[in-house]
Amino acid sequence: MPASGLTTIGFDADDTLWQNEQFFRTTERRFVELMSDHAEGQDVEALLLEAEKRNLSLYGFGIKGFTLSMIETATQVSGGRVPASVIAEILAAGREMLSHPIEILPHARETLERLAGAYRLVLVTKGDLFDQERKLAQSGLEGLFDAVEIVSDKSAAAYARIFARHGDGPRRSMMIGNSLKSDVVPAIEAGSWGVHVPHELTWVLEHVEAPVAAPRFRSIANLGELPALLDTIG
Template identity: 80%
Template structure:
């Protein structure tokens, strides 16, 4: 029986994998819809906002700042250019509140990262605004447990090939853990890594894809507390 490649490196997503994130976007979106309630139903306003976000991803990237700009753009469009200045001020205030919101670690995040640190090279791989992601990592208290941190504009197979080549022994000896099938799991598997899906109750609609159920290196766990046992089952010869 051929020996399986030794797992040496584990990548972790940050938002909605290690700490809460999407819930603050949903709360702000609800607040935004309330500001524009005279111009449409909440579902209509949210749909227009999603259209703006989709258009703007290639310009602003992922994160709160791009989301805030998309809200302003949507407000201008929905009101046909007549959005009052106080509404724009409220949108900007909502964005600033998101950028200063305290970090809420998800269950088992700290204990799992602490348990795996030292035995494996741990790499935090997250996309979004540089300053905001650095802030959240610092406030989480988890930063010292990672051997490397990569804040990227997007996640693709090429991204994981580059990162796991730089900080590990290549994709085949690496694993990516995250809540997004589209960003964390599918491209990591395409690069040759293990892809471990940790579902979150709230996942942005633009991150939805079908799970790669037939892929030999795909696994799904209920929460991060199950990860150490899964890692052991993968690394221990059967």
């Protein structure tokens, strides 16, 4: 039975329901190797991160923006002399990421199946529209959700709007995800419950302090613990 008053549960996608960050890390290591003739690995990583920060407002989150940031960094590191063959390798790496098979995380499917019907389940994910739609379709999880929201960024206003549209407002909703910055803190700010499900790899730009003093903050080790947590919420 649903927890008292709670009717709607939002789920993040990347690194909550399926693997994502590990593919970025693998590609970044390949990129650092490509640039090894021009700069030390840690310098390349730092410059790439700065490019990603600059470009978020232009390209948004996702693989396409990451690929463009690698090209920009390659041009910077090489003093504008990066060979066309290297650019081709970077583009190929981006295409490979965009076609990589989906790897569902443990407990994701069985937890969604257990909660479907008892709560309104909403997928709330950010990033490139085409890529997120592709991953959801390949995951085989789409039919378990009552609604899907793919947003450019996650904010308290976005959660308030989403939970008003697909539920009974943020006060009767919960958001689950691996990112404290994107999934938990803004959901709590909107008035929802925020449940952190840590992943071993989380992008450095998603790191913030856990809101441990917030009454509606919870943390679980994996999605398999979610049903039991819901039983404790009165």
